[in-house]
Amino acid sequence: MSKNTNSILPDVSWKERFYRFMIGFGVKFSRRCDGTINRRIMNFFDFKAPPSKQPLDGVKSFDTMVDPTRNLWFRLYIPSTSTTNVPVIVYFHGGGFAYMSAGSVGCDNLCRRLSKQTGAVIISVNYRLSPEYRYPCQYEDGFDVLKFIDINNTNLEGFPLYANLNQCFIAGDSAGGNLAHHVTVKACEYELRNMKVIGLIAIQPFFGGEERTESEIRLVDGPVLSVKGTDWLWNAFLPQGSDRDHPASNIFGPKSVDISRLKFPATIVFVGGLDPLHDWQIRYYEGLKKCEKEAYLIEYPNAIHSFYGVPGLPETGLFMGNVKDFIQKQSANK
Numbered sequence: 001m002s003k004n005t006n007s008i009l010p011d012v013s014w015k016e017r018f019y020r021f022m023i024g025f026g027v028k029f030s031r032r033c034d035g036t037i038n039r040r041i042m043n044f045f046d047f048k049a050p051p052s053k054q055p056l057d058g059v060k061s062f063d064t065m066v067d068p069t070r071n072l073w074f075r076l077y078i079p080s081t082s083t084t085n086v087p088v089i090v091y092f093h094g095g096g097f098a099y100m101s102a103g104s105v106g107c108d109n110l111c112r113r114l115s116k117q118t119g120a121v122i123i124s125v126n127y128r129l130s131p132e133y134r135y136p137c138q139y140e141d142g143f144d145v146l147k148f149i150d151i152n153n154t155n156l157e158g159f160p161l162y163a164n165l166n167q168c169f170i171a172g173d174s175a176g177g178n179l180a181h182h183v184t185v186k187a188c189e190y191e192l193r194n195m196k197v198i199g200l201i202a203i204q205p206f207f208g209g210e211e212r213t214e215s216e217i218r219l220v221d222g223p224v225l226s227v228k229g230t231d232w233l234w235n236a237f238l239p240q241g242s243d244r245d246h247p248a249s250n251i252f253g254p255k256s257v258d259i260s261r262l263k264f265p266a267t268i269v270f271v272g273g274l275d276p277l278h279d280w281q282i283r284y285y286e287g288l289k290k291c292e293k294e295a296y297l298i299e300y301p302n303a304i305h306s307f308y309g310v311p312g313l314p315e316t317g318l319f320m321g322n323v324k325d326f327i328q329k330q331s332a333n334k
Contacts, residue, residue, distance in 0.1 A: 022047070023106070027099060027229075035236060036131055037098060046100060049108035053158075055080045059112045062158035063103075066148050070128055072141050075102045076158055077115040077122040086160065087167040087331050089114070089201070090146060091124045092183070094174030094306065096206065096233035097138055102126035106309050110173070113311070117320040118327055121163045123149060127179070131236035135248050138175075138237075142183040143190075146170075150195040167331045169199040170265075171323075173308060175233075177205025181251065181284075188262040199330040200267040201323060204275055204305055205284060208234055209250035210243055213279035225276055225305040252287030259291055266294040268326045270319060272303030298322050 026045025030038045051061040058080045066072040079086075091114075093100050093107040100107060102124040115122045127141035153159055170187070172180035180200060187197050208230060220227045231244075238246050245253045269285045271278055288295035300307070300315040308319050 023099075031232065035232075037236075042099065047105045048101070048103045049105045050103075051075060057112055057116060059115045060158065061108075061112070064156055066145055070141060071126065072128070072144065073102070073126045074145055075108070075111070075124045075126070076156070077111050077124065078158060078160055079115045079119055079121070081116075082119040082121075082160075082162070084162050085167075086163050087118075087120045087169060087327055088149075088163050088165055088195075089118070089120045089122045089169045089171050089327075090142075090149070090183075091122050092127070092142060092170075092172035092176030092179040093124065094172070094176045094206070095129075096230070097130045097175045097179075097237040098233055099129070109311075110309050113320065114323065118324045120169070120327060121160060130233075134236075134240075135238055135246075138179055139182045139186065139248075142179050143186045146183060146187060146192070146195070147190075150192045153194065164331075165195040166198075168195050168197050169201055169327060169330070170197055171201035171203065172205070173203035174306065175206040175237075177202040178207060178248070181205065182248065184265065185257070185259060185262065188259075188264055197265050198333075199265050199326065201270075201326065202267060202281075202284070203270045203308060203319075204272055204277060205269070205281055206230070206233075206277060207249060207251055207280040207284055208244045208277070209253050209280065210245050215278035215280075216276050219274065219276040219278075222276075223274060223304050227276055230276065251284055252290075259293075264288070264291070264293045266296075266326075266330050268296045268298060268322070270308070270322070271297065271299045272305060272307055272315075273299065273301035274303060275305040277305065296326065 022045045026042045030042035051063045060078045062076045064074055111122050111124045125145045128137045170180045170184050184200050216227050234244050245255050247256045267288055271281045285295055285297045303315045307313055307315050310316055
């Protein structure tokens, strides 16, 4: 986290400002010199939201445990307005692989709004965090939840019978966008029984490499996200001894895995002009197109990293509409 964002978030409520300040404060002061995180400090600042079996803002939610030994669980969001042939979104939260959870207030609010705006059932995954658990733990957790839903959907509390698993989207923001890509690759290589992934929604995905891009140089210290901070997060996540050209971070880099042979789903990539990760996200989109995959790029020139979590921003409203349009288009084509 970096610069104060008051000047670029003029219409944001004091509650949203306070929440972002507390998260940024917790991130800054929970990092230890040895590369570990003081979870007691971070958990104090990372406010949690409980599930709501009664509709809250038109959406009910339920928690389901997948594997208690990994604290692997997900939160299910069900919009009250949807009753037939509803698409399903498997969602991965952001936080640099090291912070936040599916129960964090910011993630809960975002998934609730997405569910209400798109009419989709959302499955928000709580995965293990780095540096305690490094690559590939997060990818394994994400794919294990996908397989769990594929097999057990008829026995899940609250899971509606009208949810259409043949219209499944994998989505994520920031580190969750990275996770969504890699889980989608795994899904392409695996024969799911009841689920068909027809779309990938990459929201300002966290990608990188050893090269310093123009956007990283121009936005080296913010707003919201700094290059020093992203370097720290990669160091905490990637296997020890690896550099940022690891295939987990540099998707189409010198060590990347070829996805051209895969039947990869249609992908929409959301990019912000004030995000240090901007150029890596553009390269991701261009890499998909080079592999002849169906890909769409939506760019908001004045958007900071994680803008989608701020309800008062005009870009947030546009974002919600763009996600809804993408889901409707892909669902209609299948």
